[in-house]
Structures are given as structure tokens and as C-alpha cells.
Amino acid sequence: MSDQHTDVQAFFAARAADWDSRFPDDGPAYAAAVAELGLRRGDAVLDAGCGTGRALPALRDAVGPSGTVVGLDLTAAMLAQAVRAGRDRSGVLLLGDVGRLPLRDGAVDAVFGAGLVSHLARPAEDLRELARVVRPGGRLALFHPIGRAALAARHGRQLTGDDLRAEPRLRPLLAGSGWRMVAYEDVDARFLVLADRMD
Template identity: 70%
Template sequence: MADDHAHVQEFFGARAAHWDSRFPHDGPAYAVGVAALGLRSGDAVLDAGCGTGRALPLLREAVGPDGTVIGVDLTPQMLAAADDAGRAGAGMLLLADVARLPLHAQALDAVFAAGLIAHLSQPEADLRELARVVRPGGRLALFHPLGRAALAARQGRELSDDDLRAEPRLTRLLAASGWQLVSYVDEDTRFLALAVRQD
């Protein structure tokens, strides 16, 4: 697991300063992803693997000034880029591993996770940790601004049913980790799987 973390930190650390400029048109897809969570004023939400914090202002707007927004990322350079972009004011930024969150059980109403699932070293255990910090009935949005086919084409690889984001596999994975998949969208301009935390 330490090797996985080092690889993730190396990969994203080297790209953090220019990450947002590589994907300048993702904003509308992020807005749709955050809206799908159905956040209310005063809610507490985690941006898991927040990167440069593109979702943080949207999450803050959704929960209002009385809500709680926490951004967690494993890569210091990504959090620094979020701060440099002026997004740190939208929420609390924490350098932490989503596999071991420094949060109390059932402390949150929802989790937003953009592009995270492909980088989880132990997907079932890591999704179970996200479930631990969310109240029963709370929500999880697994999001990407590109669908599976579009992302595979961008990365020069074949689309595979072994992909963690393939609907049958993801449904089983979520069920095994305390979540129930309730909505699944996989189109070129957006991937969005919504799940509800089970009792």
C-alpha cells in the first residue's frame, strides 16, 4: 500500500501545478455532479481526493455558510494548488488518506469523489471507510467529467468490463462496502454513480 501511495503522490505531485489548465472545460460537469448529491443548507460534505479543489466552491455553495466542507487529498502539491487557486476558503483542506480518514463515524451527510475510484489501492476497504464517516441514508457521488469510453479513448486503452466503474462490478463493490447504487450515468461527457449509505 505504501508503494501505491508513493505512486499516486508522484503522479499527481508532478502534475499539480498545471492540472486545472489541462482540463479547462470540466466546470459544467462538476456542477452537475455536485447538484446530483442533493445537498442542503447546513450539510457536512467531504470531497474525497479533492485534488486542486475544483468542486470545493460548488460544494460550499450547496451547503451554505452554515455547512461543513472538507477536502482531503494524499498529495501535498494538489492541496497547495487548491490554495493557490483560492479554493481553500471554500472548505477545510486536509492532507490525509481516504483509507484512514481523520473523521468521526457518521460525521458527514455526503461524499463527493471525482476520479477517485481508479486510484484506490483497496477499493472495497476504502469505500467502506467512506461509508464509516457518512450517516445512514447519506450519499456518495463517484464522478468523472468523462465517461468510461471517452476516458479509455483519451488514455489509449480498450474499454473493459474489469473496470471498477463498469456498472455490474461497481454495484457489487458498493454493496460489499456499505453502499447501495441508486443511479448510474455513463456518457461521453460525464460519469456519475450515486449511492446511498446503508444502515
């Protein structure tokens, strides 16, 4: 396991117990972002870096009882909180690494990733691995319930151009990893990027 993985696990393990209570009003933003994935009844979807599973109920609603919802996270403590919140009823929870997904090629129709990009150990390789498990033409949503500038301000930082989520950096990163960006939105209320899996 890389130092980046260890750092991410430590960061989220320390915050897992009160994660949902720190951000109690994000539910509608998650549901709105999930709606933009364009999921259909019976689809299969992966919530990559699912954390406490806040997107899982909306994902389940979108794919219906015949669909498949998989939530994967690197941090056991976050998955434990998902279970405590009852979100394991909305999908299968897996402890694992986005860089080595336990899914076959083309297994899912879409991937949802909330707060994911800035925590990837190897962004290009990890996004390529996500592309591997999505069928050609399938969709990726990279989401955060607050925009880049508002998030930087919240943490007392300046927004810089080397942020991986900045459009001039993210668009070529996605393109080199098997994705074609189709939408980029970065406003105070949310960050949402949609990309389609290239054939």
C-alpha cells in the same frame, strides 16, 4: 504507505502545477454532479481525493455558510494548487488517506469523489471507510467529467470489462462496502454514480 499510495502521489505531484489548465472547461460538469448529491443548507460534505479543489466552490454553494466542507487529498502538491486557486476559502483542506479518514463515524451527510475509484489502494476497504464517516442514508457521488469509453480513448486504451467502474463490478463492490447504488450514468460527457449509505 503502500506502493499504490506512492504511485498515486507521484502521478499527481508531477501534474499538479498545470492540472487545472489542462481541463479548463470542467467547472459546469462538477457543479452539475454536485447538484445531484442533494445537499441542503447546513450539511457537512467531504470531497474525497479533492485534488486542486475544483468541486469545493460548488460544494460550498450547496451547503451555504452554515455548512461544512472538507477537502481531503493524498498529494500535498494538489492541495497547494487548491490554495493557490483560492479554493481553500470554500472548505477546510486536509492532507490524508481515504483509507484512514480523520473524521468520526457519521460526521458527514455526503461524500463527493471525482476520479477517485480508480486510484483507491484497497477499493472495498476504502469505500467502507467512506461509509463509516457518512450518516445512515447519506449519499456518495463518484464522478468523472468524461465517461469511461471517452477516457480510455483519450489515453489510447481499450475499454475492458475488468474496469472497476464498470457497473457489473462497481455495484457489488459498493454493496459489500455499505452502499446501495441508486444511479449509474456512463456517457461520453460524464461518469456519475450515486449511492446511498445503508442503515
